[in-house]
Amino acid sequence: xxxxxxxxxxxxxxxxxxxxxxxxxxxxxxxxxxxxxxxxxxxxxxxxxxxxxxxxxxxxxxxxxxxxxxxxxxxxxxxxxxxxxxxxxxxxxxxxxxxxxxxxxxxxxxxxx
Numbered sequence: 001x002x003x004x005x006x007x008x009x010x011x012x013x014x015x016x017x018x019x020x021x022x023x024x025x026x027x028x029x030x031x032x033x034x035x036x037x038x039x040x041x042x043x044x045x046x047x048x049x050x051x052x053x054x055x056x057x058x059x060x061x062x063x064x065x066x067x068x069x070x071x072x073x074x075x076x077x078x079x080x081x082x083x084x085x086x087x088x089x090x091x092x093x094x095x096x097x098x099x100x101x102x103x104x105x106x107x108x109x110x111x112x113x
Contacts, residue, residue: 008087036075043068
């Protein structure tokens with residue numbers, strides 16, 4: 001791991017520390033859910049223009065793509081912290097679920113070959 005690589009657990013701890021020292025407190029879970037939707041929308045706007053059929057307006061670029069992805073991740077981590085979700089455990093369980101459920105599904109999907 002390089003110096004910038006952090007685990008999900010470390011990310012959850014760093015976001016929590018930032019919220020409690022710089023951000024004062026978490027927004028409510030409902031507010032953060034709305035903020036998450038807003039951030040996903042901003043990401044979708046860039047994606048639809050860079051990879052989809054829409055074009056950028058004058059002065060718009062895709063330079064904020066990474067920042068918008070980070071904004072989505074930030075708010076998702078906030079929600080995990082607020083609701084007591086251990087993202088490391090959650091993603092491990094999710095990978096297991098997908099592996100069992102989709103063991104043959106994607107291999108047998110002609111659309112993917």
